Amino acid sequence: MNTKNSEKLYKKGCENLVGAVNSPVRAFASVGGNPLFIDKAKGAYIKDVDGNKYIDLVLSYGPMILGHRNKKVEKAVTKAIKKGTSFGASTNAEIKLAKIVCDAFPGMDKVRFVNSGTEAVLSAIRLARAHTGKDKIIKFSGCYHGHMDAMLVAAGSGLATLSLPGSKGVPAQSVENTLIAEYNNLESVKAHFDKHDDIAGVILEPVTGNMGVVQPTDDFIKGLRALTKEKNALLICDEVMTGFRSKFGGAQELVGVEADITCLGKVIGGGFPVGAYGARNEIMENVAPLGGMYQAGTLSGNPIAMAAGISTLTELKNQNPYEKFNTVAEKLEEVLLSSAKKYGVDLKVNRFGSMINPFFTNKEVTNFADAQTSDTDKFAKFFWAMIENGVFLPPSQFEAWFLSTTITIKELKKLEEAIDKSMLVVGSL
Numbered sequence: 001m002n003t004k005n006s007e008k009l010y011k012k013g014c015e016n017l018v019g020a021v022n023s024p025v026r027a028f029a030s031v032g033g034n035p036l037f038i039d040k041a042k043g044a045y046i047k048d049v050d051g052n053k054y055i056d057l058v059l060s061y062g063p064m065i066l067g068h069r070n071k072k073v074e075k076a077v078t079k080a081i082k083k084g085t086s087f088g089a090s091t092n093a094e095i096k097l098a099k100i101v102c103d104a105f106p107g108m109d110k111v112r113f114v115n116s117g118t119e120a121v122l123s124a125i126r127l128a129r130a131h132t133g134k135d136k137i138i139k140f141s142g143c144y145h146g147h148m149d150a151m152l153v154a155a156g157s158g159l160a161t162l163s164l165p166g167s168k169g170v171p172a173q174s175v176e177n178t179l180i181a182e183y184n185n186l187e188s189v190k191a192h193f194d195k196h197d198d199i200a201g202v203i204l205e206p207v208t209g210n211m212g213v214v215q216p217t218d219d220f221i222k223g224l225r226a227l228t229k230e231k232n233a234l235l236i237c238d239e240v241m242t243g244f245r246s247k248f249g250g251a252q253e254l255v256g257v258e259a260d261i262t263c264l265g266k267v268i269g270g271g272f273p274v275g276a277y278g279a280r281n282e283i284m285e286n287v288a289p290l291g292g293m294y295q296a297g298t299l300s301g302n303p304i305a306m307a308a309g310i311s312t313l314t315e316l317k318n319q320n321p322y323e324k325f326n327t328v329a330e331k332l333e334e335v336l337l338s339s340a341k342k343y344g345v346d347l348k349v350n351r352f353g354s355m356i357n358p359f360f361t362n363k364e365v366t367n368f369a370d371a372q373t374s375d376t377d378k379f380a381k382f383f384w385a386m387i388e389n390g391v392f393l394p395p396s397q398f399e400a401w402f403l404s405t406t407i408t409i410k411e412l413k414k415l416e417e418a419i420d421k422s423m424l425v426v427g428s429l
């Protein structure tokens, strides 16, 4: 495979960019080798600067759920650009997207748009503190909630991939109000509540994507809801990744829970920088200008990004691809498991709607510790074999693969062949 131009750009990029990337998950650190540079993408496919074409299961880490360059989204965005790109004043587009989003979440009366998932989470945490008058937040190891100081402990894929326990540069005071619990372990949450009476909220990915895909057990998620209610703490569902990915709305509904505050991002921006946090009126009324919790953004609710979000969600609603996602993921699971068996590779597969990933381990994966039993060397081999066979995967064992609506029988067939060939490589290690 020829990656000459990518290599060239990587060298050049390293001069004025940090590691030639603007987000560390894009570096190929854990799989060995240098990142590919992308030229363009269309539908289910992405093409690098050397002309190699791949089926894209990264999809910008989730947002491109309709595949690349969806005609309706492209048209809506082009139309919006011609009306001006930013005003510093409200537009009808913000009202429209807010209505679509609030209608899709039972527990959401109002929403505030921001520019990223990180901003959504940091605002949601401030809101939980403002509403309860308490300071501490419980998070789960392996869940990622963006790169704000207080959330950069035991934070899943990005850090795990680079083998970092946390981040340098985070003052001890910034994390002293962060309590870490274990996913799918209600007792570990109870222990914190027994010890502390100033817990403002519990934040989690209602189905995780950032330690790989892990679903909550029924007892865990229902127990969390009951416990937070009893202790007057808020339940914050970080659906930046899961929002609109496995149903039109949130994963919280599928796992049978209703959050007090929901964080969104990724899909709702249709490939543009959008995040959001939303809740019932009584909670959102804490936010300025209605209340005393300050949170602002020069480019928040940007009209181009809103147009992309509206058209993406409208198209998703019309296509209603969620059943199809399940069928495709089920098929991929089958192929992953059967080829692993054929070549004697230990493998577990977790999936939820349009998110799926294999763990190279023989242990069921129900939390971060389980996920970390995976053989990352095997994943690295698998990753490069998939690249050779024309499939672009996230370069991390601990990251979900994403499906788009543009995957047809043809792509599915190619994926199956690539998986089988790549598993053979892993099996012959």
Ligand SMILES: *Cc1c(COP(=O)(O)O)cnc(C)c1O
Binding pocket: 115, 116, 117, 118, 119, 121, 144, 145, 146, 147, 205, 209, 210, 238, 239, 240, 241, 242, 265, 266, 275
């Ligand atoms: C991606 C992600 C974030 C951070 O969003 P950014 O837009 O990258 O800041 C937060 N939470 C979850 C669950 C995510 O998957």
